[in-house]
Amino acid sequence: MRAENQLPKNIRQIGGPVGTTKVYIEDFVVTFLKALTTDKNTFVRGAILFGEKKSIDNETVIFIRGAVEGQNIELDLDETVFDDKVWREIYQKKERFFPDLEVIGWALSRMGFSVRLNDKIKKTHFENFPGDGKVLYMTDHLEGEDAFYVYRGQDLVRQSGYYIYYEKNPMMQEYLIERNQKLKEAVSYETMLEAKRDEKIVRQFRTIVQEKQKSSRTKVMMKRLSSSAAMLLVLILAGGMFYYSRLDNSSSFGDAIHGAVETMGKGVKDNVSMEEENKESGTTTKQLPTSTEKADGTEAGTTADKKKTETGTTAATASTQKSAQSMARSRTYVVKKGDSLVSISRRMYGSRKYMYKILDANKIGPKEHIYPGQKLIIPSITK
Template sequence: MIEIVYEKEKQKPEGNEGYFRIPNNIRQIGEITGTQKIYIEDYAYTYLCRIATENSHKGMAAILMGQSNWKDGNSYLFIKSAVALEEMEVSEEHLAFTQEIWNHVYEKNKEYFPEQEVVGWFLSIPGCSMELHEIICQTHLNHFGGNDKILLVREPLEKEEAFYRYEDGKMSRQTGFYVYYEKNEPMRSFLISQNAKQEKKTEEVDDSAVHTFRKKVEMKSETEEKYKFPVFKTVGVCAMAAALAVGVLYANDYKKEKSSKTAVASIKEKEEEPVKVTPVNGTPDENTKSEETEEVKEEIPKEEVQNSQPANVSAQNSYIIQQGDTLTKISIKNYGNAKRVKEICELNQIQENDLIYPGQTILLP
């Protein structure tokens, strides 16, 4: 296809040319041959290209409006406006111009283009062949009969396009057309109205989405408020239980540690403060005996005081081990010789080499 841009001076009226004029600013697309010359205004052409691109995934149709004139055996067709048929289902095998669709066209024609008439239609189908399908041809004959009506077909993906008219018993492809530029107030007003409706529709969709989102947020907030106190209460109870458990463990550990320290301190005190035991064959001084006895009473339990008495007393059969004692020393101290070590071991179920420590009580034979 070729494109030529040029200006043509307005010609003087000849014949019925007084009812139309040739546009000054035009752009030629393709080669112009034959007796029909097609002019499409830029507003309308741009609008058709846009709706085809925006709906490149599906079929789209529109009605073409303008005027047609004759001069010297040539047909002049001016496409000034276009109205998209957004509610129409479009495919090569299915095209239905229902009464509702025509009512829509007549309403737009009356509102925006009262001085124009239907001059043809527009068809955009993805993958559409430029060799027209039989259903497309039949639809054109049924609704756009006559050789003064045209069809503009555009393939939206490859952007291939062509005009067709019915002549010699078939749909004939036109080799070229003109795009012209002029002040087109009717189409401009229609486009502004369409844009305003589109923006309003978008705003309504946005408002609806915002409303739905806010409603969900409010429902979520209500749900959170409903369950907030029980959740916090449960968390608080769990935290208290955990703190109590930790406290009990620390208390137990503290008690055990304190008990251990007390036991160790007791053992150390017993080691550092020796308890004197009266020898078997000796008689302690009365004053010394009295002082020692008082110390034993203050530091050693009653049972231990009794056990610390000399082994030769018949009522006593136990002995508290002192600092530096061994089984041999204990035998010598209580029996005068080391011969009783074996008996002491057997009575206490220990071995001669076993460890004994101060404060430990053993039985004496």
């Protein structure tokens, strides 16, 4: 039988094939391998190739008609294992989708590592794909390179070119349909899990905020009670000393007043220290009149009130301006299919921890879900 009657007619030549060994790979297989190499989830991808080897007019012709994903090759080659379990799964897929073909070789994509061989790649091939005519197809999507190697003469020899041919390939189409369906199911399942994780994180965040608010209110109340108790104790001590000084003739009234003043001074000092602590934590405590204020508190109190009012007005104005600037820098994001609060936070801020800002800005409850087409306010953050 003439060679032209056995070779595919609808072909496309890649490179300049020469020599007595020719490689033909079917278009569906090429499309599948390119989809694997452009997957951004990992830099190393692999596949097992199925086909047949023929001798036509004293030439060795290798036909590659099918391929399945080799998930065990997604690790570094030092960790890639072709044990009995892996081979059993490979042959199960072969019998299901490509029963009339044989394992003809493998494909390897390593982004950024070119298509040159090294000792690890050769060792993997020799141990798992021995025999003349077994092929290795290497690609580097980052560099835009690919190459075929054929085992011949105890070594892997690089081909100067190969052929892509076009024909109906129901076996490969069936495998691709089932694989794509499983990928869709996996994505849907992962989306559901991520939504549940988001909901759990939101609930935990709400609980933590509530506990912190409750703890803060308790601390403020305890500080106020402590301050009031200290002032009351000072007054009781001063009154007691005055009373006993009237009863005890050996103690003069001046000594009693002196002791009361010292005791009261200590109480005032403690109260002032407590007020400074309260200022640092965001709370204020009313001060006792100082010696520079008038007895009725009119002039000095008016001046202090003016300063306090001016300070408060300035702070409020600055806060309003800052809030207005922050709102001006806020953005709007339209939710897309497959989005989650975590993924949106990562996309807009570069970190998942700002998802709570998005929750608060949009008043989203812990049990609420986002949906495609929903518009979310993306608040600005000050890092």
